[in-house]
Amino acid sequence: MDKIFDALNDAQKSAVEQIDGPVLILAGAGSGKTKTITSRLAYLLDVVGVPASQTLTLTFTNKAAKEMRERAMSLISNNTYPPLLCTFHKFGLLFLKSNIHLMGRSNTFVVIDTDDKKKILKKINSDLPTALVASEISRYKNSLIEPDEAYRQAELTNYKHIAKIYEEYQAYLASNNLVDFDDLLCLTFKLLNENDDLCRNTSERYRYIMIDEYQDTNELQLQLLQKLCSTHNNLCVVGDDDQSIYGWRGAHVRNILEFDQDFTGTTVVKLEHNYRSTQPILTVANALIEHNRTRHGKTLIATKAGGDAVAVFNTHDETEEAKKVATEIRKLLDSGVRASEIAVLYRINALSRSLEEGLNRAGVGYRLVGGLRFYDRAEIKDLISYLRVIINVHDNFSLKRIINKPKRGLGKAALDKLELNSMDAGLSMFEYITTSTDATLETLVRKKSVGELRLFAREILDLQARSNEALYNFIDFFEDAFRIKETLKGLPDEAEKIANVDEFYGLFRDYITQNPDMSLAEFLNDITLQSDQDQVEGESIYIMSIHASKGLEFEHLFVIGMEEGFLPLIGDGSDLEEERRLGYVAITRAKIHLTLSSVNSRFYKGRRTELSKSRFINEAGLCEGSLRLEKNTSYKKGDLVRHKIFGPGRVEGVSKSGREFKLLINFGGSKRDILASFVEKL
DNA sequence: ATGATAACAGTTTTT
DNA sequence: CTGTTATCAT
Numbered sequence: 098m099d100k101i102f103d104a105l106n107d108a109q110k111s112a113v114e115q116i117d118g119p120v121l122i123l124a125g126a127g128s129g130k131t132k133t134i135t136s137r138l139a140y141l142l143d144v145v146g147v148p149a150s151q152t153l154t155l156t157f158t159n160k161a162a163k164e165m166r167e168r169a170m171s172l173i174s175n176n177t178y179p180p181l182l183c184t185f186h187k188f189g190l191l192f193l194k195s196n197i198h199l200m201g202r203s204n205t206f207v208v209i210d211t212d213d214k215k216k217i218l219k220k221i222n223s224d225l226p227t228a229l230v231a232s233e234i235s236r237y238k239n240s241l242i243e244p245d246e247a248y249r250q251a252e253l254t255n256y257k258h259i260a261k262i263y264e265e266y267q268a269y270l271a272s273n274n275l276v277d278f279d280d281l282l283c284l285t286f287k288l289l290n291e292n293d294d295l296c297r298n299t300s301e302r303y304r305y306i307m308i309d310e311y312q313d314t315n316e317l318q319l320q321l322l323q324k325l326c327s328t329h330n331n332l333c334v335v336g337d338d339d340q341s342i343y344g345w346r347g348a349h350v351r352n353i354l355e356f357d358q359d360f361t362g363t364t365v366v367k368l369e370h371n372y373r374s375t376q377p378i379l380t381v382a383n384a385l386i387e388h389n390r391t392r393h394g395k396t397l398i399a400t401k402a403g404g405d406a407v408a409v410f411n412t413h414d415e416t417e418e419a420k421k422v423a424t425e426i427r428k429l430l431d432s433g434v435r436a437s438e439i440a441v442l443y444r445i446n447a448l449s450r451s452l453e454e455g456l457n458r459a460g461v462g463y464r465l466v467g468g469l470r471f472y473d474r475a476e477i478k479d480l481i482s483y484l485r486v487i488i489n490v491h492d493n494f495s496l497k498r499i500i501n502k503p504k505r506g507l508g509k510a511a512l513d514k515l516e517l518n519s520m521d522a523g524l525s526m527f528e529y530i531t532t533s534t535d536a537t538l539e540t541l542v543r544k545k546s547v548g549e550l551r552l553f554a555r556e557i558l559d560l561q562a563r564s565n566e567a568l569y570n571f572i573d574f575f576e577d578a579f580r581i582k583e584t585l586k587g588l589p590d591e592a593e594k595i596a597n598v599d600e601f602y603g604l605f606r607d608y609i610t611q612n613p614d615m616s617l618a619e620f621l622n623d624i625t626l627q628s629d630q631d632q633v634e635g636e637s638i639y640i641m642s643i644h645a646s647k648g649l650e651f652e653h654l655f656v657i658g659m660e661e662g663f664l665p666l667i668g669d670g671s672d673l674e675e676e677r678r679l680g681y682v683a684i685t686r687a688k689i690h691l692t693l694s695s696v697n698s699r700f701y702k703g704r705r706t707e708l709s710k711s712r713f714i715n716e717a718g719l720c721e722g723s724l725r726l727e728k729n730t731s732y733k734k735g736d737l738v739r740h741k742i743f744g745p746g747r748v749e750g751v752s753k754s755g756r757e758f759k760l761l762i763n764f765g766g767s768k769r770d771i772l773a774s775f776v777e778k779l
Numbered sequence: 780a781t782g783a784t785a786a787c788a789g790t791t792t793t794t
Numbered sequence: 795c796t797g798t799t800a801t802c803a804t
Contacts (some may be wrong), residue, residue, distance in 0.1 A: 158793065186794045210794080278794045312794095316787050346792065368784080447796085467792080499780095508780040543780090624794060644791050665788055702789060703795045 099145070099531035101136050101172055105129075112333075112366040113137045116305065119326075120333040121353070121362035125397045126340060126382070126685035127373025127650065128727065134307060134335050135165055137234065138180060139172035141305055149173075149180040153325070155311050156184055159627055160650070165309070181303075185318060185628055189281030191505060196288050196295065205618065206274045208625040209484060213494065214277050217269055222262045225255065234263050238279035239347050241286065241319045241674040273494060282317055289324040300328040311336030312353045313343050319352050319359060332360060333694065338392045340682050342644060344675050352389065367734040371397040371685075373650050375404025378691050381683045385717040389674045396736040406728075410694040410721050411710070411761075414575040415448070418696050419455025422655050425692065426461050428637060429653055438652035442683050444664040447701060448549075449640055462637035467645040472624060476585060476594045477601055481621065483579065487560045488618050491525035500526075503584035505549040511542045530554055564617045568609045571617075572602045616685060643683045654687035658682075660708040680713045692753075732760055743769065746776075 103109060109129055112122045113136050124130035138154060139145045154169075157161045166182050170245075181188070194204050211216075211231070218234075219227050233256075236520045238245050242262035251257045270277065276284065289296040306325055308314070311334035320650075334356060341350040356411055357363035371379055373734035377400040383396050412418040426439055441463075442451060446726065449465060456463050471477060479502055482495035490496070493516065499506045507515075518541065519529030530538070531554050538547045556578040563574055576582065585594045639651070643664075658664055666685075684691060695710045732738070736748040743764045750761035758773040 184794070189794095208794090211792095281794080340793075345792085347792080447789080447795085470793095504780090510780080642791060663790095668790070675791095698780085700795075745786075 101139050104132065105136060108187065108366055108370070109133045109136070112368070113140045115333075115364050116238050116331070116367065118139060118330055118364040119356070121311075121356045121363050121365045122335040122368065123166055123334065123353075123365065123393055123395060124335050124368045125371060125395050126682070127371040128368035128397070129370075130309075130335055130337075131161075131165060131168060131373055132370065133368065134309060134333075135169040135172060135741050138169045138182075138307065138335065141175055142177055142180065143166065143261075147655065149178045151304040152180045152307070153186055153188070153305070154180065154182040154307045155183075155286065155309065156511060159187075161185075161309055169397070173653050186278060186281045186627065189285045190622060190626065191508060192285045192299075193276065193281065193761055197284065197290060199288055200273070200284070203274055203672060205274045205489075205647070207492065207618075208281070208622050209270075209277050209494075210472075211277050211278070211627055212478065213275075216275070217494065218262065218266060221265045221269070222258075223674075225258060225262070230259055230262055233259050234266060235279050236261060236282045236347065239315050241317060241320065243282060243410055273492065275494070279317075282321060286317060286324065288320070291529065297325050297328060300325055306328050306333070306711070307332045308332070308334040309336075311347045311356070311644050312341035312350060314352045315347045315349055319349070322358070326360070330360060337395075339386050339389070339395065339678055340647065340685075342647065342675060342679050343584055344672055345670065354393065359523045367393075367395055369395055369398055370400055370411040372400050373688050374685060375399055375401050375689060377406050378424055378684065379402045379688050381691070381717045381719060382681055383409045385677060385684065385713055386617070386681045388716045389677055391674060393398055398707065405690055406753055407717075407719060409688075409714060410692060412694070412696050413698070414696050415451035415699050416455070418657055418694055419452045420458070421461035422657060423461055423695060424628075425456040425655070426456070426653075428459070430638075434653060434737075436638045438688075439655075440646065440649070440651040440653075440686070441655040441656045441657060442639065442641060442643050442646050442686065443656070444644055444666055445658070446645055446678065448678050450639060451700075456638075461632065463640050464504050465636045466639055468640035470625065471597070471600070474594075475598055476581075476597055480581065480598065480601055481624070483575070483581075484621055486527070487557055487564055488621070490527035490557060493519075493526045496526055500550075500553070503580075505553065506543045506546040511546070514541045527557070551726050567613075568615075569606070571609075572605050576602070600698075643679050646686050647682055648688055650682070650688055652687075652689045653685075654690070655692045655694060656683045657694045658699075659693045659711040659714055660699070661711055662706070663687065664713065677713065677716075680711075685719070732758060732773055738762060740771060740776045743771075 100112070103111065109132065111118065111131050119648055120214040124133065138152065139150060142149055154165065157166060167310055169182065175271065190208065192334055193206070197204050197206065215227050218230050222230060241252070244260055244267055248257060248260035251260050289299060294702055303325060306322070308322065310314060322332060336353050338350055338353045341348060341353070345349060353770060359364070379399050386392070410418070410421055412421055424442060428434060429439055443449060443452070446467070453463065481500040485492050485495040486499065497512055499624045500512070515526055519526045522529055524532065530550050535547055538550065542550070558574060560578060582598055584594050585591055585598065588594060605620065608615065632779050642779065661667070663672070664680060665673055693714060695714065698705055698707050732748055732751055734748055734750065736746060737745060738760070739745045740762070746764035748760050749768065750765050752759050759774065760771050760773055762769055762771050762776070
């Protein structure tokens, strides 16, 4: 009990103790959200005595689930059975494994990722852009709209067409027993919605439910939660409306804004004490977010004392900006700051290029977070497809990906013929290949390829037999059979690709060692739901998009691209309030020192564009006038000053350098950065 | 079947 | 300026 309560403030304690009925915890940035939610779980189990099996805690990412599990387990007495704490999607996966038979499907389904989905869609439809079709289908599923209803609703012919593609796509998934990411949740909802007994039993089974990052939930997730809570309404959600930055991919801020309307009798707890940042940083963050209209309203209060003022840089262009940021980072590193405590954030990934060049020139090592994820790399997806075919030779989709890797002389035409003929025969492509005579196959593919196909089929069946035995040596037999690493030789980035394959083999061996009873199929479904977790500590600074920085914190933080058109980013479908929340998320990542940077012009999409400073700089109370007010030095743009050596000049910019103000002064054509104390005002 | 060139579009991203 | 995809010779 003491272990749980000792470290909590009053607001956190009341959030932990409020266990009955709907609870909304509005957790400001850096307010100890994870501590609160894990303490609440520990309180439920150890103090209240709720059996662990009756709790359910859901997150959005595996990383959050992992962190929470670790922290909760350290609080919970160790003889307790571990509570179910996982991502929404993993919960869906587990639920479907035991219940999908109720809708006449087998639980040997395979989870496909976004890439697989796009490939299937491309095959069905060739004229409409696949990305559009994919996102529309996702939208339908997340709004619980079935293909026939989508067709009825559609007014434009293109949308009628999309509805038709949606229908065909669903048929394809069903006939190949595939499940996409959205299905994990919407099929779960459907089962609960259509089976009253199942719904009641499931709700009674999970009597205490907690949801992390509630501001990121969508309509489907809300409906799912309503089903799960239907018998008890013991739902505790934690989130921050001011950090809702995923509206563009379907998250509904309204879920957190109107939580009390969806779940009556809600208790609201606000966590406003911030343990992360100094007051000057929080003052800037509070001032900025105050400009949003649709929000609950919160004011972050620092628990740390003191703190430097927020610095604002302005440079001529992106090259100068990168140089200046790199110089500042160099200084920090030389003064002994740990590289992992420094980060640079930007609104769009395209801004990383100039920054990377600047960092390289200054010899500052960096780590780009985000980018292409491990499991999305082509060579890894090939391996996964091989394994999928081994578990299920009828998986035409995976088979087509790997049948010509390494090259077996099959092109698009040959594959199309093979697929068509196998469909006519009512067989999967693999069955068709193994049951047809050489003579038949020779009419479809090159003579030389027939032998290669026979060998391929033999190896697959051989490995399938081995996959049913102990899996520890499986990967060695696999590499022996297909020599994946050899086929990568000579390709661009050969060494990196081979290293990735080895990494995957290592991951496989680890998984088998840790879960000796797991099957190959279980391994594959698990990794499809896994994001990159290889972005760990190191001796380099971090650079990433603002989105990628959510939930992270750094002592020294730089935000570049603070210009109108970049932050806020303006385009169709852009939402100024969400842009402002992005600015807020960025600012609240800083623990000690925050620097905002803007440029006068930027090279982007092959053009140089003149830019003005982001309105957010003013809204945050960081215009030059306010800088002047905070300290007692009254310099602003346009002021005339005199320097002992350079003579008279005009101030063109004011920025912060440590404790002092730095002035950009134009001395009759030559511009210099001078500390304010070295000039006198005229 | 495969490699080379032209045309094109171009926020943010997890599962 | 990039990276990706469609089309065209070989």
